[in-house]
Structures are given as C-alpha cells and as structure tokens.
Amino acid sequence: MSSIFGEFLNFDYLHFNRVCNGANNKWVWFPKSKNHKLTSMVYTHFNNSVGNHDTWNGWGNLWRLFVAPRPKHFIWLLLHNGIKTYEYLYRLNLGAQTFCKFCNLDFENAEHLFNSCPKTQIVWQQVSNAIGKQIVFHEGFSTGNWLSPDHPEYDLNVQSIIGVTSWLIWKTRCNLIFRQESPDFQSIPIRAINHVREFSQSSNFNSSKQLILSNFSINDGPYLFVASTSHREANTHGAGFHLTNGYSQFVCAGYCNNFAESTLEAKSLALLIALGSLHASDLQVKTIFIACSELFNIIKHGCDPQAWRLNPLILSINDYLSSFDLPRVCIIPKAWMNVANNLAIHGVNSHALTLFHQGKDLPRWLMKQVLKSGISL
Numbered sequence: 001m002s003s004i005f006g007e008f009l010n011f012d013y014l015h016f017n018r019v020c021n022g023a024n025n026k027w028v029w030f031p032k033s034k035n036h037k038l039t040s041m042v043y044t045h046f047n048n049s050v051g052n053h054d055t056w057n058g059w060g061n062l063w064r065l066f067v068a069p070r071p072k073h074f075i076w077l078l079l080h081n082g083i084k085t086y087e088y089l090y091r092l093n094l095g096a097q098t099f100c101k102f103c104n105l106d107f108e109n110a111e112h113l114f115n116s117c118p119k120t121q122i123v124w125q126q127v128s129n130a131i132g133k134q135i136v137f138h139e140g141f142s143t144g145n146w147l148s149p150d151h152p153e154y155d156l157n158v159q160s161i162i163g164v165t166s167w168l169i170w171k172t173r174c175n176l177i178f179r180q181e182s183p184d185f186q187s188i189p190i191r192a193i194n195h196v197r198e199f200s201q202s203s204n205f206n207s208s209k210q211l212i213l214s215n216f217s218i219n220d221g222p223y224l225f226v227a228s229t230s231h232r233e234a235n236t237h238g239a240g241f242h243l244t245n246g247y248s249q250f251v252c253a254g255y256c257n258n259f260a261e262s263t264l265e266a267k268s269l270a271l272l273i274a275l276g277s278l279h280a281s282d283l284q285v286k287t288i289f290i291a292c293s294e295l296f297n298i299i300k301h302g303c304d305p306q307a308w309r310l311n312p313l314i315l316s317i318n319d320y321l322s323s324f325d326l327p328r329v330c331i332i333p334k335a336w337m338n339v340a341n342n343l344a345i346h347g348v349n350s351h352a353l354t355l356f357h358q359g360k361d362l363p364r365w366l367m368k369q370v371l372k373s374g375i376s377l
C-alpha cells in the first residue's frame with residue numbers, strides 16, 4: 001500500500017476506524033451503531049474524527065442568517081468551493097476555460113464573479129449606498145471572512161444582505177447563460193434588502209413550512225395555486241384554486257366541477273377556470289403553481305398529436321396567460337397545495353362555480369385550511 005499511496009498513506013487515520021479482517025470482511029465502525037441510521041453515523045463519526053475538525057465559527061453563523069433556505073444552501077456550497085462556475089467545470093475536465101459572461105474580461109471563477117468583476121463591483125457599491133455601510137472584501141469573497149460572527153464591521157443583518165446579494169448575482173448569471181435573460185443588476189440590491197427585511201421581520205411565521213416565504217420574494221406574487229381531483233364516477237372532476245398575494249395573504253379562492261374525458265383535460269380545465277375567474281374579477285397573477293408536468297409541457301411546447309383534442313383549451317389558457325403578462329408557471333408536488341386540493345374535493349359535488357373573496361365570510365373549513373398552511377386572512 002505504501003508503494004501505491006506513498007506519503008499520502010496515513011496509517012494513524014486508518015487505524016482509527018477498526019477494520020475486521022475476518023472471513024466476512026465487514027466494516028466495523030468505532031462508535032456504537034445501535035439505534036442510529038448508517039449515514040448519520042458515518043457523517044458524525046468522520047466529522048468528529050481526529051484531524052478533521054472544522055472549527056471555523058462562520059458555519060454556525062450561516063444558519064442564523066435572515067434568509068431563505070435556498071440562499072443559505074447556496075452560500076454553504078459556495079464557501080465549500082462547490083458552485084459550478086466555468087472554472088469548476090474546467091477543473092473537472094468538463095468544459096473549456098471561459099470568460100465571465102457579465103464582463104468578458106477575465107476567466108469566470110467564484111472570486112471574480114462575486115468580487116472582482118466590474119459588474120459585480122457596481123452591485124456591491126449600490127448595496128453599500130442603500131444600507132449606508134461600505135462593503136469591501138479585502139480578504140476575498142470566497143474565503144467567507146465576511147460571514148464570521150466576529151467580523152468587526154458586518155452584523156447579522158449586513159451578512160444576510162451580502163449572502164442574498166451573492167445568491168441573486170448567481171441567479172442572474174445562470175439566467176443569462178441558460179435562459180438568455182439580460183441581467184438586471186439595478187434590481188439586485190433592492191431585492192436583497194427586501195428579502196432580508198421579509199425574513200428578519202417574519203419571526204411570527206413558521207417560515208420553513210411556507211413554500212412562498214422560503215423560496216420566492218414579494219415581487220413574485222400574487223401566487224395562484226390550481227388543483228384538480230378525480231371522482232369515482234367516470235368523467236367527473238373537481239377543480240380548486242386560490243390566489244395569495246406576495247405577503248402570504250389570502251386574496252380569493254374558488255371551486256367547481258367539470259366533465260372531462262381525461263385527467264389531463266380536467267387539469268387544463270381547472271387552470272382555465274382559475275385564470276378566467278381572476279380575469280373576471282380583475283385580479284393579477286405573477287406565479288402559478290400546478291402539480292402536473294404534462295400540462296406544464298403542453299402549455300410551454302403545445303400539444304402532441306395524441307392530445308390534439310385539447311388544442312382549443314390550451315389556446316384559451318395561453319390567451320389568458322398573455323393577458324396576465326405571462327406569469328411564471330411552476331410545478332410543485334400535490335402535497336404542497338393542500339388548500340387547492342381541498343377546494344377541488346369540494347368542487348366535485350358543486351355544479352356551479354363558487355368563489356370566495358378577501359374580506360368576505362369564508363366557510364370554517366376553508367378558514368382553517370388557509371390559516372394552517374401559513375396564509376393570513
């Protein structure tokens with residue numbers, strides 16, 4: 001083994017994990033394995049192994065930031081050098097060295113993208129102006145020094161804003177490369193500050209349970225959730241939907257039943273009815289959540305020949321979407337839209353469209369559902 005690994009072979013470390021060289025050749029872990037899941041045990045064991053201590057106190061601080069889970073995970077990955085920049089892919093031999101798409105002046109790596117790029121520098125300057133504190137990364141951005149709880153200049157609020165800003169820079173970069181969206185650097189500082197304000201002031205919410213608060217910002221609202229459910233009787237389906245604004249407040253909801261020959265047709269009808277109701281009530285929508293990837297693909301790319309019957313339906317849906325200025329359509333698991341699902345179940349037996357509006361009396365079951373899912377009335 002020494003001849004293969006040379007000086008990289010660390011016998012002390014290997015001996016720390018006891019290896020049973022018996023006939024069955026099983027690994028025997030040093031800690032007791034009783035009542036523990038294997039993955040968590042291995043993780044804990046190696047994290048506490050000799051020489052493997054990561055004592056940097058910034059990690060603990062990261063989870064205290066006033067930001068959504070997604071940016072937190074992004075920062076964690078970034079500080080572990082795991083963001084898939086062009087340089088990262090080049091190191092893994094998965095692509096060529098490529099210039100930064102923002103400035104075209106230097107190769108793209110994390111330090112350039114989040115610190116030295118001229119476009120990013122402007123963003124940091126605007127953030128500095130907006131919060132009245134100069135943000136400069138003397139020791140580099142990807143070292144993570146700015147996240148240290150002992151940092152003399154940045155408190156948790158500023159650290160949160162820095163974290164979200166870097167996440168928005170990354171999103172802007174990815175949207176430019178993968179969606180050809182031209183970068184809107186101007187909006188980043190205000191979006192970052194709003195995001196942190198939202199999270200620092202929402203302690204009364206159970207934010208981890210809220211899809212909207214955790215992964216979208218106020219600017220993405222209002223949100224429309226649409227669900228459809230099938231009845232035991234053939235061809236009868238229930239449709240349910242509700243609209244929530246960017247502050248997680250209830251705006252309107254509705255249900256009805258409809259007759260359709262396939263579940264896809266029923267789901268399309270549910271979306272059409274929801275959009276039609278919003279249009280009739282003069283309401284706006286910016287993000288739509290549905291649970292059906294098939295419907296999503298048809299809206300995006302048109303019907304395949306087998307689904308030609310749905311063509312007029314999809315055309316009407318697209319007409320409505322255009323009239324709402326093309327809201328973003330997202331697919332989420334059905335379990336994440338309990339309110340819309342319950343409305344759809346009620347819809348199965350309802351022959352007329354029933355609508356509920358903000359400020360009007362809601363049935364008790366609906367009020368309970370709405371409040372339970374983190375939406376305020």
Ligand SMILES: [Zn+2]
Binds near residue numbers: 100103112
């Ligand atoms: Zn650049």
